[in-house]
Amino acid sequence: xxxxxxxxxxxxxxxxxxxxxxxxxxxxxxxxxxxxxxxxxxxxxxxxxxxxxxxxxxxxxxxxxxxxxxxxxxxxxxxxxxxxxxxxxxxxxxxxxxxxxxxxxxxxxxxxxxxxxxxxxxxxxxxxxxxxxxxxxxxxxxxxxxxxxxxxxxxxxxxxxxxxxxxxxxxxxxxxxxxxxxxxxxxxxxxxxxxxxxxxxxxxxxxxxxxxxxxxxxxxxxxxxxxxxxxxxxxxxxxxxxxxxxxxxxxxxxxxxxxxxxxxxxxxxxxxxxxxxxxxxxxxxxxxxxxxxxxxxxxxxxxxxxxxxxxxxxxxxxxxxxxxxxxxxxxx
Numbered sequence: 001x002x003x004x005x006x007x008x009x010x011x012x013x014x015x016x017x018x019x020x021x022x023x024x025x026x027x028x029x030x031x032x033x034x035x036x037x038x039x040x041x042x043x044x045x046x047x048x049x050x051x052x053x054x055x056x057x058x059x060x061x062x063x064x065x066x067x068x069x070x071x072x073x074x075x076x077x078x079x080x081x082x083x084x085x086x087x088x089x090x091x092x093x094x095x096x097x098x099x100x101x102x103x104x105x106x107x108x109x110x111x112x113x114x115x116x117x118x119x120x121x122x123x124x125x126x127x128x129x130x131x132x133x134x135x136x137x138x139x140x141x142x143x144x145x146x147x148x149x150x151x152x153x154x155x156x157x158x159x160x161x162x163x164x165x166x167x168x169x170x171x172x173x174x175x176x177x178x179x180x181x182x183x184x185x186x187x188x189x190x191x192x193x194x195x196x197x198x199x200x201x202x203x204x205x206x207x208x209x210x211x212x213x214x215x216x217x218x219x220x221x222x223x224x225x226x227x228x229x230x231x232x233x234x235x236x237x238x239x240x241x242x243x244x245x246x247x248x249x250x251x252x253x254x255x256x257x258x259x260x261x262x263x264x265x266x267x268x269x270x271x272x273x274x275x276x277x278x279x280x281x282x283x284x285x286x287x288x289x290x291x292x293x294x295x296x297x298x299x300x301x302x303x304x305x306x307x308x309x310x311x312x313x314x315x316x317x318x319x320x321x322x323x324x325x326x327x328x329x330x331x332x
Contacts, residue, residue, distance in 0.1 A: 007143035020050025066137035119208035146202030157194035
C-alpha cells in the first residue's frame with residue numbers, strides 16, 4: 001500500500017489498554033470501587049469495560065497490515081504489559097499511568113481520566129490517532145483518512161442526530177457526550193448534535209492543550225476521578241471545539257461513505273454491500289462476518305458490553321483470527 005505523499009508530518013498512534021483479567025489489578029480496582037454511586041450505570045461498571053480478550057494483539061496486526069505508515073505506537077497501561085508484546089520493538093513504547101496522570105490521583109480506572117491526559121505522553125507527535133484496544137483497521141488506510149494536508153483533523157461522527165431527551169435518560173456515555181455538546185454550545189454558540197463514531201480518531205496535541213487551558217479545573221477533576229462520572233470531560237470536547245470553530249472537517253459515517261456515483265450507489269443498494277468509513281459491531285451480533293462483509297468498513301470496533309457472554313468473546317477471537325491470522329512484528 002502506498003501512503004498519501006501529501007501528508008509529510010509524522011502521525012503517532014495511542015492506545016489505552018488494561019488487562020482486567022489480572023488478579024492483582026482486579027484486587028486493586030475492587031479496593032477502590034464504591035459499593036454505590038449516584039452515577040453508577042451498567043455501561044460504566046460492567047466487567048466488559050476491563051475484560052481483555054487479546055483485542056490489542058489483533059488491532060496491532062491490523063495496523064501493520066493496513067497502516068504501516070504509523071510513526072510510533074504508545075500503549076497506556078496501569079503497571080501492566082501484554083504478555084505477548086515485543087517491548088523491544090523500535091516503534092512501540094509502554095506508557096504507565098504515572099507518566100501522564102497526577103500521582104495524587106492514582107490509581108484510576110476510568111477511561112475518561114486516562115484520556116484526559118494523553119496529550120502529556122512524553123515524545124508524542126503533534127499529530128496522533130487515538131484508539132481503544134477494541135478498534136481495528138478493516139482495509140488499507142492512508143494518513144489523509146485522519147488529517148488534511150495542512151494538518152487539520154477530520155472528525156467522524158455517527159450519521160444520526162443525538163436526541164437530548166433520550167441522552168439524559170441514557171447511560172454514562174451518552175450523558176457525557178451531551179454534557180460536552182452543551183459546553184461547546186455555551187462557549188461557541190454551536191451545538192454539535194452527533195455522537196463520535198467510536199473508532200480511531202485524529203487529534204493534534206496543541207488542540208488538546210488549548211482545550212484543557214480553557215477549563216483546567218474541569219479537566220483536572222476528571223483526571224482525579226477513579227471511576228466514570230456523568231460530569232467528566234471527554235476527548236470528544238476537542239473534536240467538537242474544532243468543528244464548532246471551523247478548524248476541522250466533520251464527516252458523518254454512513255454505509256455509503258466510500259461509494260461514489262449514482263450507478264455505484266444503486267448497485268450497493270441492490271446488492272446490500274456497502275463501504276462505510278467505520279462500523280460498530282456488537283459482540284451480541286450473531287454473525288460478525290456477515291456484518292463485516294455487508295459494510296466493508298475502513299475501521300471497525302468490536303463492542304463488548306454488559307450483555308456479552310464468554311461464548312461471544314470466543315466467537316470474536318475466532319473472527320479476528322480469521323481476519324488477521326499472521327503474527328505481527330509487535331509480537332514475541
